[in-house]
Amino acid sequence: MPVELYYWPMIPGRGEFVRLVLEVADVDYRDIARLPVEEGGGIDAMMTVIKSGIDGKIPFAPPFLVDGDRLVSQTAECCIYVAERNGLAPREEALRLFARSLALTTADFVAEIHDVHHPVGTGLYYEEQKPEAKRRAEGFRRERLPKFLNWYERVLTANPKGPDWLVGDRLSYVDLGLFHSIEGLGYAFPKRMASASDSWPKVMALVARLREDHRLRDYLSSDRRMAFNEDGIFRYYPELDAEN
Amino acid sequence: MPVELYYWPMIPGRGEFVRLVLEVADVDYRDIARLPVEEGGGIDAMMTVIKSGIDGKIPFAPPFLVDGDRLVSQTAECCIYVAERNGLAPREEALRLFARSLALTTADFVAEIHDVHHPVGTGLYYEEQKPEAKRRAEGFRRERLPKFLNWYERVLTANPKGPDWLVGDRLSYVDLGLFHSIEGLGYAFPKRMASASDSWPKVMALVARLREDHRLRDYLSSDRRMAFNEDGIFRYYPELDAEN
Structure with missing residues (x-):
């Protein structure tokens, strides 16, 4: 099952740091909030996880990843999670x-x-x-x-x-x-x-x-790849x- | 060899988060900057690691841990490192x-x-x-x-x-x-x-x-355990x- 990335769809923001790792590691992922509602996407799908969590695991804020029963939040931890499992982190x-x-x-x-x-x-x-x-x-x-x-x-x-x-x-x-x-x-x-x-x-x-x-x-x-804009970090x- | 904790000696600050995990996990550690110079301690000992690093691994700022050839910096990562190796993190x-x-x-x-x-x-x-x-x-x-x-x-x-x-x-x-x-x-x-x-x-x-x-x-x-004061975080x- 593809990894699910959850982040605001209108800005690169912090989500882009995770997206870059997913892309370069060539991981099969779904960018949930950017997908149409008919495909299980949209902001509401993201808000549902923020509200209800996954088996008691509630993220504080996007970005976060859902991978089966795993919920990983925080930009750095999302990057670490993807990179260490997909050959983009040092082995030693x-x-x-x-x-x-x-x-x-x-x-x-x-x-x-x-x-x-x-x-x-x-x-x-x-x-x-x-x-x-x-x-x-x-x-x-x-x-x-x-x-x-x-x-x-x-x-x-x-x-x-x-x-x-x-x-x-x-x-x-x-x-x-x-x-x-x-x-x-x-x-x-x-x-x-x-x-x-x-x-x-x-x-x-x-x-x-x-x-x-x-x-x-x-x-x-x-x-x-989204362009930077005046609603994001940069x-x-x-x-x-x-x-x- | 004991784990070495490096942090400013005059405030609890971010170092206290790591110290608490070390203490509760009952880890043998040396609180370097708070030790006397004669025992290899003091702020200068800390500044040396910040300046030269450990085998190319340079911390951005205290707190950080040195454990053999490992250098772990960032408060959260220090806590994770100690806890996961010493029974203070979930196993699943x-x-x-x-x-x-x-x-x-x-x-x-x-x-x-x-x-x-x-x-x-x-x-x-x-x-x-x-x-x-x-x-x-x-x-x-x-x-x-x-x-x-x-x-x-x-x-x-x-x-x-x-x-x-x-x-x-x-x-x-x-x-x-x-x-x-x-x-x-x-x-x-x-x-x-x-x-x-x-x-x-x-x-x-x-x-x-x-x-x-x-x-x-x-x-x-x-x-x-240090008291809070007006040079720290809180x-x-x-x-x-x-x-x-």
């Missing part, structure tokens, strides 16, 4: 554990990126927190963004197998997480990211390579962007 | 996976609790973001805190094994995570939490039971608290 235990730590750090990074446009609260619109967002964006561009990207760059540099991948000597799900984060940052902060190749050459080389990688190319040009608000 | 796979999802949701909750006093940025002092914190605190008390606690209450209610524990029929690490979160909320938001037993009776019953549980009692009364700022 110490590397597997480090990859998990890395996936959770990427989730933290994504949460901070989101909170740039929602510093006061997720319950309010961006328009209700613009001055605060502007202030937070400055600290994000100057301190938090470099702190995270410096760290990814250091991890690539320190990889005993070379700087091509974050962990081990082949593509794993954590590279896909970094890839999508950088794509999103390029969309949301084009001025800030214009000099990224100078600051974080190994990170940006990895992303450029993945953009052309045969394992991603088909998916990225398909209509399953939003382009020119007033929050600057060269530094 | 579907429950094990749901527990992981739960642990990551608790990490998100803790991040939101932290951001109440730091909405604009972690690089600024609380005193530099007091008006924004006050605004965020209102949304937190009225929407986010109930959203999370309602969910824990629903998870307890839906547990096919009864409402004593979040997952399965015995204590697991996710109960400890909820326990410490509630203890911290009681410290930071005493007015808001005064009516918690009416709103979330099963959650508060679990916490009350754990407070007296023989597996925790010794630790909680030891000098290894801070008592009266101006951020209210009954609703």
Whole structure:
């Protein structure tokens, strides 16, 4: 039976991190909320699981996966689940554990990126927190963004197998997480990211390579890949962007 | 060789979530940054690992664990690592996976609790973001805190094994995570939490039971258990608290 992915159908959002792993691992999956109601899809089908759970297992929020009697929620855990069962995670235990730590750090990074446009609260619109967002964006561009990207760059540099991948000597799900984060940052902060190749050459080389990688190319040009927009995590608000 | 826990020595912070699991699982561990320099401890010993990593595995931030050649970072992943190897996680796979999802949701909750006093940025002092914190605190008390606690209450209610524990029929690490979160909320938001037993009776019953549980009692009364303070995650700022 195909794995079921549940996520909001109108944004790439956090669901896209899971979708990328499913696509690259070539897993048979159903993207429930994006399917027509006649095929058991739609937002209502998602809300039913959020309300009732699966055998007492209730997700806090999308994205989540349902695989038989298993319910896996939280973006990082969904990625880990799919990747470790489908050849997109390191096999050696110490590397597997480090990859998990890395996936959770990427989730933290994504949460901070989101909170740039929602510093006061997720319950309010961006328009209700613009001055605060502007202030937070400055600290994000100057301190938090470099702190995270410096760290990814250091991890690539320190990889005993070379700087091509974050962990081990082949593509794993954590590279896909970094890839999508950088794509999103390029969309949301084009001025800030214009000099990224100078600051974080190994990170940006990895992303450029993945953009052309045969394992991603088909998916990225398909209509399953959604465009970024101003309802998701990565939003382009020119007033929050600057060269530094 | 004992497992090494690395975390800031002056606050309970996120490290306390890991420490609780280590203590209750009765794991032999060394709390490195709190040990004297002569015993290989101190903050410098921690900074060395943050700077150099372990065989190319570099943590983004404390807390992290070092166990031989393994480096595990991120609070939730540290708790998962210790619990799954030491009898504090469910054995059945579907429950094990749901527990992981739960642990990551608790990490998100803790991040939101932290951001109440730091909405604009972690690089600024609380005193530099007091008006924004006050605004965020209102949304937190009225929407986010109930959203999370309602969910824990629903998870307890839906547990096919009864409402004593979040997952399965015995204590697991996710109960400890909820326990410490509630203890911290009681410290930071005493007015808001005064009516918690009416709103979330099963959650508060679990916490009350754990407070007296023989597996925790010794630790909680030891000098290894640190008091909450205004440098950590859970801070008592009266101006951020209210009954609703």
